[in-house]
Amino acid sequence: xxxxxxxxxxxxxxxxxxxxxxxxxxxxxxxxxxxxxxxxxxxxxxxxxxxxxxxxxxxxxxxxxxxxxxxxxxxxxxxxxxxxxxxxxxxxxxxxxxxxxxxxxxxxxxxxxxxxxxxxxxxxxxxxxxxxxxxxxxxxxxxxxxxxxxxxxxxxxxxxxxxxxxxxxxxxxxxxxxxxxxxxxxxxxxxxxxxxxxxxxxxxxxxxxxxxxxxxxxxxxxxxxxxxxxxxxxxxxxxxxxxxxxxxxxxxxxxxxxxxxxxxxxxxxxxxxxxxxxxxxxxxxxxxxxxxxxxxxxxx
Numbered sequence: 001x002x003x004x005x006x007x008x009x010x011x012x013x014x015x016x017x018x019x020x021x022x023x024x025x026x027x028x029x030x031x032x033x034x035x036x037x038x039x040x041x042x043x044x045x046x047x048x049x050x051x052x053x054x055x056x057x058x059x060x061x062x063x064x065x066x067x068x069x070x071x072x073x074x075x076x077x078x079x080x081x082x083x084x085x086x087x088x089x090x091x092x093x094x095x096x097x098x099x100x101x102x103x104x105x106x107x108x109x110x111x112x113x114x115x116x117x118x119x120x121x122x123x124x125x126x127x128x129x130x131x132x133x134x135x136x137x138x139x140x141x142x143x144x145x146x147x148x149x150x151x152x153x154x155x156x157x158x159x160x161x162x163x164x165x166x167x168x169x170x171x172x173x174x175x176x177x178x179x180x181x182x183x184x185x186x187x188x189x190x191x192x193x194x195x196x197x198x199x200x201x202x203x204x205x206x207x208x209x210x211x212x213x214x215x216x217x218x219x220x221x222x223x224x225x226x227x228x229x230x231x232x233x234x235x236x237x238x239x240x241x242x243x244x245x246x247x248x249x250x251x252x253x254x255x256x257x258x259x260x261x262x263x264x265x266x267x268x269x270x271x272x273x274x275x276x277x278x279x280x281x282x283x284x285x286x287x288x289x290x291x292x293x294x295x296x297x298x299x300x
Contacts (some may be wrong), residue, residue, distance in 0.1 A: 005060070005061040011044050034185055074152060076152070088127055
């Protein structure tokens with residue numbers, strides 16, 4: 001059973017068609033990336049999943065069926081617009097959010113102690129939320145999202161305002177949640193984080209799904225007819241190579257239609273060239289994102 005099933009949903013607000021036709025599934029125990037430019041319909045789709053908005057058409061199943069109040073306690077949601085209460089102490093704020101998710105004070109206290117220590121917030125527990133830095137508030141929001149140990153975690157822009165050390169901490173945390181069998185739907189503009197974390201992705205543009213599937217398959221689909229090589233030796237001219245480009249210490253060799261990567265490898269090995277790197281060139285997700293969105297805008 002899929003954790004989330006979204007089938008041909010649509011939602012408009014007056015004359016604004018926020019979501020036109022979006023379908024996807026999120027499987028148990030995976031990190032799923034929901035991507036798209038600003039205004040693509042990602043947040044509206046998430047809010048329909050959470051029963052904040054009702055779809056105009058289409059069907060949504062979460063945790064095996066329609067959303068219920070009991071199921072909401074099995075979901076951790078961190079919206080892009082953060083929702084911490086600014087004028088109360090951090091500890092009190094997080095305790096309140098735990099209670100909203102059905103935890104008792106006796107359950108919250110030991111869990112909160114562990115989370116505050118883990119995120120280096122113990123010494124700030126009595127400070128008002130508004131007195132904390134943006135990075136500290138971000139970590140507090142993540143605690144509020146995870147403290148009740150949800151089965152489904154929906155997290156929007158989780159790395160905002162975090163330094164590299166805390167970014168790595170959150171990445172490790174998300175991976176550990178996945179390893180515990182929890183399902184994570186992550187929406188972010190930081191494509192390199194998606195490449196590191198996500199098993200599958202959906203790219204939404206203008207309210208429609210335009211790219212969907214396992215990340216490695218998508219990168220293979222957009223791979224150019226080229227290879228990347230690196231060697232301590234000079235790379236000689238090779239038949240079938242129509243262009244050579246230096247890229248970050250490596251050499252990108254673009255091939256004609258009749259030449260395969262295996263042809264190039266055979267030639268280089270036959271010439272006695274030591275190869276430290278040889279791989280089929282695949283674009284990163286940023287490049288794919290830009291290409292697909294630009295094509296969609298040109299056609300729309």
